[in-house]
Amino acid sequence: MHPAYSVIFFTTSSGAGYGMLGLLGGLTLAGRLPPNSVFGLLAFGLALFLITAGLLSSTLHLGHPERAWRALSQWRSSWLAREGVAAVVTYAPTMAAAVAWVILGRNTGAWGLVAAGMALGAAITVVCTGMIYASLKPIPRWNNGWVVPIYLAFSLATGSVCLVPVTRLLGLEVFHLTVWIAVISGAIAWGLKLGYWRHIDRARGLMTVARAVGMEHLGEVRQLEGPHSGANFVMREMGYRVARKHARKLRRIGLTVGGGAIIMLIVAALFVGPVVDLGLSILAVFATATAIFIERWLFFAEAEHSAMLYYGQGLGQNDAG
Amino acid sequence: MTSLPTTPPEKKLGLVIDLDICVGCHACAVNCKEWNTGGEAGPLTDKDPYGADPEGVWFNRVHTYEAGSGADSRTVYFPRSCLHCEEPACVTVCPSGASYKRDTDGIVLVNYDTCIGCKLCSWACPYGAREYDQAEGVMKKCTLCVDRIYDEEIEEGRRVPACVSTCPAGARHFGDLGDPGSDVSKLVAGRGGYELMPELGYKPVNRYLPPRARKTEAGAANDAGPGQGAELSGFLAWVDRTLSR
Structure with a gap:
């Protein structure tokens, strides 16, 4: 599948923002966050910036961005519409919690429940994002049980990495807890990703050209001549393939950089002083951003679509180049 | 509404394509483009149409496959x-309500006035049937010539999709596949017509008729496909047996 940068940026940026909201909500409900106005301003500001930038970016790949509001209407049947509705609805408790926190200086009692609602909305939005992909039967590398947990895990992992420097900057006690949540959720996310890669590498020869055209009884079927001499939309959109050797290399780079971010956080939390650990935790944010971009780019580039069977590409090949 | 009709459509209009007869002339694809680019579904825009690298929106594409190997292979x-x-x-994946399935005849259409151009529908189609129009920013697809098959200005026998009307070999048929008594349904039953990738559960209405079994030098059918010869009985069966010897 064609890896569109607007969609990669949307899923990763909004994903991190929702992860921050999830973590803020959870920690607030647990009574671990002081109603520090500056912290509230920075944390909510950063989360809302990441989410809103992502959502705006997602409209960039539309043929008619001015009609984007229509995408909220079909929530009964469409995961994309459900994602849109969940994203819009989540703004309400988020804004309420942010105002109470920053202006009124309150985040306990009823406001804690509002924050919990915010975390729930964030989680539902990320599940909807994952389901957009996981529900597509023509794309076996998305249509499986790994996709939604991976979207959730990376959302929390990237969101908590973003929150770490904020807690450190303000010298909050919750810094260490945030680091450990980032470390553990990051380890879980990359662990799940390794499992996913193993899963898609094993699922080979899923569907042949002969079966797709219904002529298995005639033997092997090959495309002798394409229907058109140039490319078309289907080939550009569904036929994007990343060479297997490049995919392997990119997987290793993503894993190394993502793992490096986790190690930086552990070092920051355990071994070094206040200035260096702030620098390390900011560096970890950039490393995580790089790693998640590679992870998401591969998620698209490695996905094969059944429509390409008709152009002679079997499903479960992944060995171009 | 992108939720599907709750009751089954009164009719299941669709195509039956005979892979034994099709000669790969692309006339169906060309006439489809010709009719639809000027019809209600149009324009079907092209990029660089007279240049070195033309590409554009087509509703119908004709692939050429080689099946089997050696002396047994066929095109x-x-x-x-x-x-x-x-x-x-x-x-159902369409977030805007632009895509819909008609409850009267089962035709799947896109409303160009409300399509937001997110392309998710094209990802959801296992058959690659939908093509995005870059110039117009909306998704386009086969309408089964809905602006032709009901047009009372056109003489009755010609109220069929453009691809069917133009096929010089008679490889394309159009009708109600929901009615077991229709000509197309009988054709499907007699020739073992099949749907594409039934395992995905999309329940396509269109049917393909398999290439007929060929005779080897010894006279026996060497690869009896589904439903071969089912329509022969009595005198014709005797003729078939005699000539097959």
Whole structure:
């Protein structure tokens, strides 16, 4: 599948923002966050910036961005519409919690429940994002049980990495807890990703050209001549393939950089002083951003679509180049 | 509404394509483009149409496959277009309500005035039937010539999709596949017509008729496909047996 940068940026940026909201909500409900106005301003500001930038970016790949509001209407049947509705609805408790926190200086009692609602909305939005992909039967590398947990895990992992420097900057006690949540959720996310890669590498020869055209009884079927001499939309959109050797290399780079971010956080939390650990935790944010971009780019580039069977590409090949 | 009709459509209009007869002339694809680019579904825009690297929106594409190997191999021409599925995920994934399946005849259509151009429907179609129009920013697809098959200005016998009307070999048929007594349904029953990738559960309405079994030098059919010879009985069966010797 064609890896569109607007969609990669949307899923990763909004994903991190929702992860921050999830973590803020959870920690607030647990009574671990002081109603520090500056912290509230920075944390909510950063989360809302990441989410809103992502959502705006997602409209960039539309043929008619001015009609984007229509995408909220079909929530009964469409995961994309459900994602849109969940994203819009989540703004309400988020804004309420942010105002109470920053202006009124309150985040306990009823406001804690509002924050919990915010975390729930964030989680539902990320599940909807994952389901957009996981529900597509023509794309076996998305249509499986790994996709939604991976979207959730990376959302929390990237969101908590973003929150770490904020807690450190303000010298909050919750810094260490945030680091450990980032470390553990990051380890879980990359662990799940390794499992996913193993899963898609094993699922080979899923569907042949002969079966797709219904002529298995005639033997092997090959495309002798394409229907058109140039490319078309289907080939550009569904036929994007990343060479297997490049995919392997990119997987290793993503894993190394993502793992490096986790190690930086552990070092920051355990071994070094206040200035260096702030620098390390900011560096970890950039490393995580790089790693998640590679992870998401591969998620698209490695996905094969059944429509390409008709152009002679079997499903479960992944060995171009 | 992108939720599917709750009651089954009164009719299941669709195409039956005979892979034994199709000669791969692309006339169906060309006439489809010709009719639809000037019809209600148009324009079907092209990029660089007279240049070195033309590409554009087509509703119908004719692939050429080689099946089998060695002396047993054969060339099969394979026209591919929207199958007007009974369970079209392209419709249900649509967030805007622009994609819909008609409850009267089962035709799957896109409303260009409300399509936001997110392309998710094209991802949801396993058959690659939907093509995005870059110039117009909306998704386009086969309409089964909905602006032709009901047009009372056109003489009755010609109220069929453009691809069917133009096929010089008679490889394309149009009708109600929901009515077991229709000509197309009888054709499907007699020739073992099949749907594409039934395992995905989209329940395509269109059917393909398999290439007929060929005779080897010894006279026996060497690869009896589904439903071969089912329509022969009595005198014709005797003729068939005699000539096959």
